[in-house]
Amino acid sequence: MRYQHIFGPVPSRRLGISLGIDPIPFKTCTYNCVYCECGATTNLTTDREEYIPVKVIIAELKDYLDANPKLDYITFSGSGEPTLNTGIEEIIDFLKENYPQYKIAVLTNGSLLYQKEVRDEIIRADLVMPSLDAVSAQAFRRINRAYIGLEIQKIISGLIEFRKEFKGKIWLEIFIVPGINDTDSEMKLLREAIMKINPTHVQINSLDRPGTENWVKPINSVSLKKVVSYFKDLPVEMITNFKSREKIASFNHNIEDKIITTIKRRPCTAEDLSETLGIHINEINKYLQALLERERIESMYLKRGVFFKTTKDNN
Numbered sequence: 581m582r583y584q585h586i587f588g589p590v591p592s593r594r595l596g597i598s599l600g601i602d603p604i605p606f607k608t609c610t611y612n613c614v615y616c617e618c619g620a621t622t623n624l625t626t627d628r629e630e631y632i633p634v635k636v637i638i639a640e641l642k643d644y645l646d647a648n649p650k651l652d653y654i655t656f657s658g659s660g661e662p663t664l665n666t667g668i669e670e671i672i673d674f675l676k677e678n679y680p681q682y683k684i685a686v687l688t689n690g691s692l693l694y695q696k697e698v699r700d701e702i703i704r705a706d707l708v709m710p711s712l713d714a715v716s717a718q719a720f721r722r723i724n725r726a727y728i729g730l731e732i733q734k735i736i737s738g739l740i741e742f743r744k745e746f747k748g749k750i751w752l753e754i755f756i757v758p759g760i761n762d763t764d765s766e767m768k769l770l771r772e773a774i775m776k777i778n779p780t781h782v783q784i785n786s787l788d789r790p791g792t793e794n795w796v797k798p799i800n801s802v803s804l805k806k807v808v809s810y811f812k813d814l815p816v817e818m819i820t821n822f823k824s825r826e827k828i829a830s831f832n833h834n835i836e837d838k839i840i841t842t843i844k845r846r847p848c849t850a851e852d853l854s855e856t857l858g859i860h861i862n863e864i865n866k867y868l869q870a871l872l873e874r875e876r877i878e879s880m881y882l883k884r885g886v887f888f889k890t891t892k893d894n895n
């Protein structure tokens with residue numbers, strides 16, 4: 581069976597061996613984040629629908645999981661916002677009833693959790709990983725560029741409500757965009773919001789491969805110091821400190837080789853690679869990251885987006 585809506589398992593630094601479920605079409609999202617590694621959002625929306633039919637996703641999951649693969653997590657993620665699919669609860673129920681040995685994670689931007697029905701639909705997950713990059717309306721607008729009408733205070737209230745109702749783990753992710761959300765005032769606001777949300781962990785992330793906008797830079801030592809001092813008494817971890825992907829059991833050197841061979845012929849975007857190799861863009865992104873870290877490839881911004889090519893030593 582050729583899978584269209586499940587992918588991997590991917591070597592995830594946070595989740596180990598993780599099978600991905602992408603329940604929405606490419607770049608259908610409530611946000612258009614400046615750092616998104618999948619490129620600009622093409623369908624900016626808050627409309628919830630059964631974008632990909634549940635029965636199609638369940639058929640793929642059944643086919644894959646009946647072989648009893650070794651996995652740490654089954655993760656709703658993808659190139660957009662997974663809670664936009666109204667079938668998410670049915671898929672979680674299916675997994676819990678038929679494959680209870682697997683833990684379920686939901687990677688979400690958290691923007692729809694102010695809706696009670698969305699909170700209820702993901703309540704049976706084991707781990708929810710929402711993001712919160714800003715608290716002030718201005719920083720939120722500059723970083724996340726949300727669908728009109730989505731207000732950050734409403735989103736934070738949704739996260740607070742969800743924490744009260746949800747029994748599993750919440751790992752809250754903050755993506756630092758130097759110059760925007762690393763100011764003293766924003767750090768203070770973020771700290772206050774975190775205290776109210778009370779997540780199990782806070783994970784600090786920063787650019788580790790090119791984002792949608794080329795002015796977004798990785799965290800620098802000044803920002804890092806500030807983040808550490810503001811959050812030092814909170815359960816915070818830096819994502820960059822996680823173990824390298826190559827050490828994760830599902831790391832597949834064949835995929836790396838295929839990427840290198842393809843971009844040696846001509847520079848490609850992540851989307852080009854995904855189409856050419858028939859591998860989900862999220863999986864491609866993990867391998868691009870590992871190759872960038874080892875300086876086997878490099879990136880460049882062109883009109884059509886971020887392109888990857890081999891470094892001189894790998895030509």
Ligand code: SF4
Nearest residue numbers: 609611613616660689
């Ligand atoms: S980073 Fe996530 S929330 Fe932001 S635009 Fe990309 S898919 Fe959407």
